[in-house]
Amino acid sequence: MARDxxxxxxxxxxxxxxxxxxxxxxxxxxxxxxxxxxxxLERSRTMLAQCIDRPVFHxxxxxxxxxxxxxxxxxxxxxxxxxxxxAVLLVVAAGxxxxxxxxxxxxxxxxxxxxxxxxxxxLPVGPSSHDAGPKLAAAVPSETTTAPPxxxxxxxxxxxxxxxxxASPMAVIDVxxxxxxxxQVFQKGDAVLExxxxxxIGQNQVVLDNNGQQTTLVCTxxxxxxxxxxxxxxxxxxxxxxxxxxxEERFIGRVRIEHxxxxxxxxxxxxxxxxxxNQQPAPVLVGEGRITSGRDVQxxxxxxxxxxxxxxxxxxxxxxxxxxxxxxxxxPEALSIFGYDDRNPAPYYLGLKLxxxxxxxxxxxQLLASRIxxxxxxxxxxxxxxxxxxxxxxxxxxxxVPDIVPDLxxxxxxxxxxxxxxxxxxxxxxSLDSFKELMKVDPSLPYPDALMxxxxxxxxxxxxxxxxxxxxxxxxxxxxxxxxxxDNRNSVRAEGLQGGSADAAxxxxxxxxxxxLSLVIKMFENxxxxxxxxxxxxxxxxxxxxxxxxxxxxxxxxxxSYLYLCPATNIKEYIIQTYADLxxxxxxxxxxxxxxxxxxxxxxxxxxxxxxGRNVAFADGHVTFVHASQIPPLLNFWSRRP
Amino acid sequence: MAIVDHSAAEQELLKRLRxxxxxxxxxxxxxxxxxxxxxxxxxxxxxxxxxxxxxxxLLRLYVAAREGRVKAGPRAYAFSTxxxxxxxxxxxxxxxxRPEGEVQDVSGPRNEASQSTEQGMLRExxxxxxxxxxxxxxxxxxxxxxxxxxxxxxxxxxxxSLDQVKVWIYRARKSLAQVLDRHGQFIGDQSRGA
Numbered sequence: 142m143a144r145d146x147x148x149x150x151x152x153x154x155x156x157x158x159x160x161x162x163x164x165x166x167x168x169x170x171x172x173x174x175x176x177x178x179x180x181x182l183e184r185s186r187t188m189l190a191q192c193i194d195r196p197v198f199h200x201x202x203x204x205x206x207x208x209x210x211x212x213x214x215x216x217x218x219x220x221x222x223x224x225x226x227x228a229v230l231l232v233v234a235a236g237x238x239x240x241x242x243x244x245x246x247x248x249x250x251x252x253x254x255x256x257x258x259x260x261x262x263x264l265p266v267g268p269s270s271h272d273a274g275p276k277l278a279a280a281v282p283s284e285t286t287t288a289p290p291x292x293x294x295x296x297x298x299x300x301x302x303x304x305x306x307x308a309s310p311m312a313v314i315d316v317x318x319x320x321x322x323x324x325q326v327f328q329k330g331d332a333v334l335e336x337x338x339x340x341x342i343g344q345n346q347v348v349l350d351n352n353g354q355q356t357t358l359v360c361t362x363x364x365x366x367x368x369x370x371x372x373x374x375x376x377x378x379x380x381x382x383x384x385x386x387x388x389e390e391r392f393i394g395r396v397r398i399e400h401x402x403x404x405x406x407x408x409x410x411x412x413x414x415x416x417x418x419n420q421q422p423a424p425v426l427v428g429e430g431r432i433t434s435g436r437d438v439q440x441x442x443x444x445x446x447x448x449x450x451x452x453x454x455x456x457x458x459x460x461x462x463x464x465x466x467x468x469x470x471x472x473p474e475a476l477s478i479f480g481y482d483d484r485n486p487a488p489y490y491l492g493l494k495l496x497x498x499x500x501x502x503x504x505x506x507q508l509l510a511s512r513i514x515x516x517x518x519x520x521x522x523x524x525x526x527x528x529x530x531x532x533x534x535x536x537x538x539x540x541x542v543p544d545i546v547p548d549l550x551x552x553x554x555x556x557x558x559x560x561x562x563x564x565x566x567x568x569x570x571x572s573l574d575s576f577k578e579l580m581k582v583d584p585s586l587p588y589p590d591a592l593m594x595x596x597x598x599x600x601x602x603x604x605x606x607x608x609x610x611x612x613x614x615x616x617x618x619x620x621x622x623x624x625x626x627x628d629n630r631n632s633v634r635a636e637g638l639q640g641g642s643a644d645a646a647x648x649x650x651x652x653x654x655x656x657x658l659s660l661v662i663k664m665f666e667n668x669x670x671x672x673x674x675x676x677x678x679x680x681x682x683x684x685x686x687x688x689x690x691x692x693x694x695x696x697x698x699x700x701x702s703y704l705y706l707c708p709a710t711n712i713k714e715y716i717i718q719t720y721a722d723l724x725x726x727x728x729x730x731x732x733x734x735x736x737x738x739x740x741x742x743x744x745x746x747x748x749x750x751x752x753x754g755r756n757v758a759f760a761d762g763h764v765t766f767v768h769a770s771q772i773p774p775l776l777n778f779w780s781r782r783p
Numbered sequence: 784m785a786i787v788d789h790s791a792a793e794q795e796l797l798k799r800l801r802x803x804x805x806x807x808x809x810x811x812x813x814x815x816x817x818x819x820x821x822x823x824x825x826x827x828x829x830x831x832x833x834x835x836x837x838x839x840x841l842l843r844l845y846v847a848a849r850e851g852r853v854k855a856g857p858r859a860y861a862f863s864t865x866x867x868x869x870x871x872x873x874x875x876x877x878x879x880x881r882p883e884g885e886v887q888d889v890s891g892p893r894n895e896a897s898q899s900t901e902q903g904m905l906r907e908x909x910x911x912x913x914x915x916x917x918x919x920x921x922x923x924x925x926x927x928x929x930x931x932x933x934x935x936x937x938x939x940x941x942x943x944s945l946d947q948v949k950v951w952i953y954r955a956r957k958s959l960a961q962v963l964d965r966h967g968q969f970i971g972d973q974s975r976g977a
Binding site: 146147149154156181184186188189190192193194205207209210 | 808809816817818821824841845846849925928929933949956957959963964
């Protein structure tokens, strides 16, 4: 019987009944054409996931939601007042009706009941109908015709954000009530609220005519400091380009702001990645900020990533050394700093934006970090299994129980995660005997040359073609849509992260790889008269069990992703020689222990785009991320090493 | 193949939002905004307009949730509101359906990784392919893939029957697969990192 072809697509979406699903599954299994068609549909589906973009309006949206909330609150208050007023009127009207209908009767009982229950006690409803009408009529106009009393400045729903004095003075006032809410610019004579106009604008103060009385709004630094929102926390620094209405934001780095009083200290949060194995992670101060009386934040960059931006701004404004961001009245989600190139015929704005990592983002990052930790534990368990089973990985995760892990409870499929284990083939059978034979150092040659000869011999024997098969453990979480991948290069990385986070993840994996390679170099040096390996073949498999750590996760398997600067070199000679070339004057006072931490041994071949720079491994084994601006002259120098 | 079930978490957020917890809206937006925005962006030519409509749809969700008017899931509410806003916008600006075959410029800021690599090229191909689909098919398949709505919710949003939705999604996927076959050279192993 001919089946509905759209069933395949509906099956893919889980929209078929159990019986229909079983039937479709059978067709996919039995009919190769159907299976092929199903694969094509499935592929078109995964491809669409590529087209998801993240918009940049989140902070703005939250502000609008807050505004909507206060609007709703006011409507609710208004509705309640209206109801109360309606209730009062109803009672008054009922009272009047009774008085009109039964004049001269004694209404003591009714009056007591009404005034006691709902009507306000002061309402002048007397026992006589002749008195009641005029008294009520007289009371209403006297209340409505009188001008509302002037409010004290502290009670005005206004806050002075700052002033601009000069030829045409202006004041920025945050209007908190009325039809036009929000921060607005006012000049002399402008009406701020009904009955409130601007009379004079001075330095950080505004004189208002408040229904005939003069009221002064003041914006003092003290007031600003005490009312300034707390800016402490993690912020993403982005470069914003606005060209003819379009815009683009690029992630530059993440900073941690410490806010105390009116001063801010900005630390490079990512610099902590680069701390050496024996170093305490020291936060790197990248800039300072000050909240001014005009409710601005003045940033003074001291080093990268901020100083790189100073360089960018320098192209547009040579005197640019302070970055100023207007600080809103409420706790800001983003601080924007804009520059303008007036020499360019087309309007070209360049800006910086600090975007606060909301509690939710921080929370989801924390969640992701704990999930990554779980995968790390499982990858380590797989590694332990392989080392005790002749480098063979288990065919399925269940084989890990109970020798390696007590159970798989933390990895069982649940609603929120999907575990996929793809075991690699058994590792290539490399004969350690033949390796040792080829690594025999020829005593007739100088040591470095002898080592290079060994490396060549290994290459000739076909060792270069050995690529370690990967064993992959993938854990996908529905929210955030991130797949955490652990493989047998002992790296665990998260895929599906956006922009800067993705770069940061790759960068972290590369740093991990470089750290492991540094250890390999150290082990080789210890057994080869302080000489570094002539290449990576000489260390496999004795020192380097898995050649996959030579490859960055963003490169194809088998790619040599790291530039090795000192093959077959005595490391001490290498350091001294490098110092002699770089800074001969410093050679006399050279402290080897200190010098080791300044001379690179390996680095990423390609730059990371955001922020531009490379991971560099140093002779002491520590790995750090070096910004592009610091690399070019040094790179030329380092890469000239033999 | 399993459908990702967001409904429980989203219903919980909706409940919190109903009680006035604004942080629940923050989380809800972070969950929905990228997919919602991608849906609107592919329906319209204008990125700025798409941002406005997405914000408007999310704000309407906020107000409706606070007033207890969201009966179904917040996801379905946001997507059907966005769809209606898109239709209104297209009607207003006399830009109903684009002529078949006309390719829209829906490209916008992308992250560095996708811009520079073959992934970026592949994405361009997919976006072109999407733009060539008839509007009903495009709406249906995008509500499914971006919105992760089920067929019932899609049928309600588009005012169509379940069978129609099923066929539209199938046809859209088939057309996309054909276009992608033609550009097979761009389809590498997408499972690798950027």
